Amino acid sequence: MGDFRWFGVLGPERDADDALEALVNDPAIHRVEARTDLNFARRHRFHRSGIVLDFGGHTVTTEGIELNTKDNPFGAVLFFQGQATGETQTVVLTEELPEHTDVLEVADAGAFAVEEWWIARIGNRPEGGAQRELDYLLQVTEIVDARHVRVNYKLGWPLAAGREIAYKRMRPVFRSHVRNMRFVGVSVPGNGSTTVRPTEDWDGIGSHPIAYEFAVSCDVSDVEATKVFWPVVERRYCTHYVTERCRLTNPEEVIWGGTGYLTQQLNVLYAHVRDCHTSNARHLNDFTCAAYAMVENCHGDGDEHGTFVTHGQFEHDLTFVGNSGLLSFANSGTTWGNSAKRITVKKHVASRVVAHKCITDLTLEDVHAIWQEGLVDAGTIWANTDGLHMRGCTAETMLTLSQSSARSKRANVLDGCAFVIQPGAELARLPGSALPGFGPVTSDVTVQNCKITGLDGNVIGSIRSLVFVNTWLYGASPAARPLQAGCAEVRLLGGGLDNSGIALCDFREGGAPAAEQTLVVDGGAVLRGTNAEKALLQGGGAGRLVAWRIGACTSEAAGADTAHFRLRAGRNRMRVVGAGFAGGRFDVEPGALEHGSYLFMTSCVEEGVDRSALPAECETVRHTAGNLLLE
Numbered sequence: 001m002g003d004f005r006w007f008g009v010l011g012p013e014r015d016a017d018d019a020l021e022a023l024v025n026d027p028a029i030h031r032v033e034a035r036t037d038l039n040f041a042r043r044h045r046f047h048r049s050g051i052v053l054d055f056g057g058h059t060v061t062t063e064g065i066e067l068n069t070k071d072n073p074f075g076a077v078l079f080f081q082g083q084a085t086g087e088t089q090t091v092v093l094t095e096e097l098p099e100h101t102d103v104l105e106v107a108d109a110g111a112f113a114v115e116e117w118w119i120a121r122i123g124n125r126p127e128g129g130a131q132r133e134l135d136y137l138l139q140v141t142e143i144v145d146a147r148h149v150r151v152n153y154k155l156g157w158p159l160a161a162g163r164e165i166a167y168k169r170m171r172p173v174f175r176s177h178v179r180n181m182r183f184v185g186v187s188v189p190g191n192g193s194t195t196v197r198p199t200e201d202w203d204g205i206g207s208h209p210i211a212y213e214f215a216v217s218c219d220v221s222d223v224e225a226t227k228v229f230w231p232v233v234e235r236r237y238c239t240h241y242v243t244e245r246c247r248l249t250n251p252e253e254v255i256w257g258g259t260g261y262l263t264q265q266l267n268v269l270y271a272h273v274r275d276c277h278t279s280n281a282r283h284l285n286d287f288t289c290a291a292y293a294m295v296e297n298c299h300g301d302g303d304e305h306g307t308f309v310t311h312g313q314f315e316h317d318l319t320f321v322g323n324s325g326l327l328s329f330a331n332s333g334t335t336w337g338n339s340a341k342r343i344t345v346k347k348h349v350a351s352r353v354v355a356h357k358c359i360t361d362l363t364l365e366d367v368h369a370i371w372q373e374g375l376v377d378a379g380t381i382w383a384n385t386d387g388l389h390m391r392g393c394t395a396e397t398m399l400t401l402s403q404s405s406a407r408s409k410r411a412n413v414l415d416g417c418a419f420v421i422q423p424g425a426e427l428a429r430l431p432g433s434a435l436p437g438f439g440p441v442t443s444d445v446t447v448q449n450c451k452i453t454g455l456d457g458n459v460i461g462s463i464r465s466l467v468f469v470n471t472w473l474y475g476a477s478p479a480a481r482p483l484q485a486g487c488a489e490v491r492l493l494g495g496g497l498d499n500s501g502i503a504l505c506d507f508r509e510g511g512a513p514a515a516e517q518t519l520v521v522d523g524g525a526v527l528r529g530t531n532a533e534k535a536l537l538q539g540g541g542a543g544r545l546v547a548w549r550i551g552a553c554t555s556e557a558a559g560a561d562t563a564h565f566r567l568r569a570g571r572n573r574m575r576v577v578g579a580g581f582a583g584g585r586f587d588v589e590p591g592a593l594e595h596g597s598y599l600f601m602t603s604c605v606e607e608g609v610d611r612s613a614l615p616a617e618c619e620t621v622r623h624t625a626g627n628l629l630l631e
Contacts, residue, residue, distance in 0.1 A: 051175075060183045089107050118140065212236075213235070239271075240269070261283045371396040402439055426459045445467070458484070461507050497528070539572070558584075569589050579604045599621045
């Protein structure tokens with residue numbers, strides 16, 4: 001064990017840099033302890049393994065620290081870095097590497113040995129300079145044959161034949177830990193710009209404590225920091241590590257890219273971040289090209305910049321449990337790929353949930369988006385419908401669905417959720433936008449056992465088949481406008497409408513021939529009240545075909561002027577069997593039964609319904625026989 005006092009460092013009055021260098025570079029020392037506060041004026045890089053730096057809860061300052069190099073988050077006071085051996089190899093894949101394989105193709109397996117560490121990096125996709133699905137520090141676990149090795153990682157994405165993987169052998173640092181530090185950085189002049197430095201050396205003035213690169217099993221614990229510029233803990237090409245019980249309060253900068261984080265983690269595997277906290281920071285946890293990692297019991301306040309984020313560089317299999325703070329996934333732009341897969345969030349409270357880019361198999365469970373005064377889009381959830389699962393979630397101001405990818409084998413299911421919707425807003429994006437995160441939903445969505453309130457003129461601009469099962473849709477008031485649905489099919493099975501309505505619409509551009517739209521109401525659904533357009537169900541339009549399938553349901557109109565259903569001019573094929581209607585009226589507009597249409601009603605019970613707008617019966621219109629008509 002080493003002690004700074006051996007070198008006459010008895011406090012922060014004397015810089016501790018020389019003592020640190022001597023202690024860490026002594027191979028006989030495996031633990032260094034601080035017994036006083038310390039000041040460092042240099043930025044140190046070590047290639048040392050097997051050492052613990054324990055600062056005993058004392059304060060580390062950096063008064064008079066040397067300038068960092070430009071744009072360098074690895075210029076920390078303590079930087080542990082592995083080294084390249086110089087051995088490299090590249091291979092052009094002769095066949096696809098499937099998702100979840102742990103066997104990689106190489107040019108010559110004779111150059112590899114079991115337990116060696118190599119960086120495996122796929123060439124970028126042409127759509128973006130940093131779009132790489134594979135870019136990790138991996139350990140060789142088996143030589144399979146002359147052209148294949150097994151590694152300690154299962155691919156998260158398939159890699160097509162013809163793509164190139166570059167391999168570089170590394171000697172990582174192992175088990176170099178930092179513990180029990182209170183870090184206070186130096187002041188940095190305010191900037192106010194996200195792109196322009198006020199001076200050429202501006203981003204080199206600040207300080208931060210810890211960085212790792214090419215590191216294995218290097219943990220950080222019990223570090224409290226304030227006034228940092230770059231992240232408190234910066235990592236790249238790291239694996240099998242824990243960051244725990246760390247805290248960042250009031251960093252010096254948060255709007256310049258890369259600043260003000262508790263931890264940024266690039267190209268990492270098997271990370272565990274737990275029991276951490278930030279106040280007024282940019283990010284608590286940033287994953288970029290990360291996989292098989294977990295964040296739990298971490299919390300951020302003053303979180304408008306995004307407490308938990310991923311860049312979208314093909315992250316996969318990430319789990320967040322029991323945290324609080326704004327969530328933003330795969331949202332850093334096309335350069336990185338806008339992509340992630342199998343992110344699971346459980347028991348989370350957030351001011352916003354932003355997950356609308358190319359995120360496949362997103363699972364949100366017991367996640368709550370809460371309104372927060374002064375924060376744009378607070379209380380909203382934006383989600384990509386590509387294998388989306390939401391269970392027991394709430395959003396206090398909006399839910400918006402879009403689709404930017406179609407990779408999943410899972411159905412999109414929202415179960416047991418409650419959403420408050422703002423007037424006129426989109427629940428599903430309209431056609432016409434090609435921007436990632438804003439495209440229309442082309443897949444099916446099932447909403448079951450949910451409660452959606454505040455509806456007033458809202459738009460479901462897309463979704464192929466939208467199925468509501470035991471779900472209630474509540475209008476904001478009896479004067480609220482009905483829900484406008486551009487879906488190919490809407491099914492209301494159980495649950496119902498309260499002072500709301502469903503109006504089938506065609507939002508497609510260019511005047512293309514309208515495909516058939518289907519509206520199904522069955523399974524004991526209840527429709528009650530009224531709305532601004534005085535029709536609980538309506539559909540049709542010139543050149544369009546609407547198939548109506550109304551079965552076991554009850555429709556209770558609030559007044560004589562409210563229609564249970566309104567068929568607009570066009571082609572309508574209506575079948576009503578076994579429904580109950582009370583009050584109100586039926587509304588079939590002139591021209592609503594064009595060639596190829598029909599209207600058939602039977603086994604229904606009508607109480608005080610105005611039938612005067614029903615057309616006269618004929619070969620394709622039957623609405624009297626078999627019904628019980630009560631005054």
